[in-house]
Amino acid sequence: DTGVSQDPRHKITKRGQNVTFRCDPISEHNRLYWYRQTLGQGPEFLTYFQNEAQLEKSRLLSDRFSAERPKGSFSTLEIQRTEQGDSAMYLCASSQMGEQFFGPGTRLTVL
Amino acid sequence: AQSVTQLDSQVPVFEEAPVELRCNYSSSVSVYLFWYVQYPNQGLQLLLKYLSGSTLVESINGFEAEFNKSQTSFHLRKPSVHISDTAEYFCAVSLDTGRRALTFGSGTRLQVQP
Numbered sequence: 732d733t734g735v736s737q738d739p740r741h742k743i744t745k746r747g748q749n750v751t752f753r754c755d756p757i758s759e760h761n762r763l764y765w766y767r768q769t770l771g772q773g774p775e776f777l778t779y780f781q782n783e784a785q786l787e788k789s790r791l792l793s794d795r796f797s798a799e800r801p802k803g804s805f806s807t808l809e810i811q812r813t814e815q816g817d818s819a820m821y822l823c824a825s826s827q828m829g830e831q832f833f834g835p836g837t838r839l840t841v842l
Numbered sequence: 843a844q845s846v847t848q849l850d851s852q853v854p855v856f857e858e859a860p861v862e863l864r865c866n867y868s869s870s871v872s873v874y875l876f877w878y879v880q881y882p883n884q885g886l887q888l889l890l891k892y893l894s895g896s897t898l899v900e901s902i903n904g905f906e907a908e909f910n911k912s913q914t915s916f917h918l919r920k921p922s923v924h925i926s927d928t929a930e931y932f933c934a935v936s937l938d939t940g941r942r943a944l945t946f947g948s949g950t951r952l953q954v955q956p
Contacts, residue, residue, distance in 0.1 A: 735885070762941060771851075772949070773934070773946030773947050773948050774886070774944070828941075829938075832888075833878075834885055
């Protein structure tokens, strides 16, 4: 399978814990995006990378959120001191020339 | 900033009937327009896009959308739906050809009934 992959697919955590998600983009795609989708809403942009450079961050990305793409390949999204409002589907997408290809998402539930 | 409005959260329709899913956008600058589809338990997939040229764009599975600049709309239509078209449909805009952030609408759930 050469699509975008995300790990884990599901994560349940207790409020206050830290969580980290991983995204593996399509090989050779230089752009990687993170979105968040809550129930009944469309995806909301969080941040994106071109190679290893983080080019844009949304206001939604609070100080508790950090994203990295250290070698320009896979990316991680970390949420520190999780809150119940962080419960959502976290989507990753990658692109090369324009179209963004989405992964299956990581569903986070904060208890 | 740009925004997207999908007024219909759910659209029930019978199989083989026509359907229109509405999308309106707001932006102070030119935007590029997209429709994404999300089938149950699957990731988002690009259905069609308007970047330039003909204002009527088509997908391989019979959907079409028309860019109307004066009405700031990009409605999605299909003349005859199938059960397999049941999914969530999202309209999105971008300031770039898709390389920058996408701004999505809240989605429309198309429920095709036999």
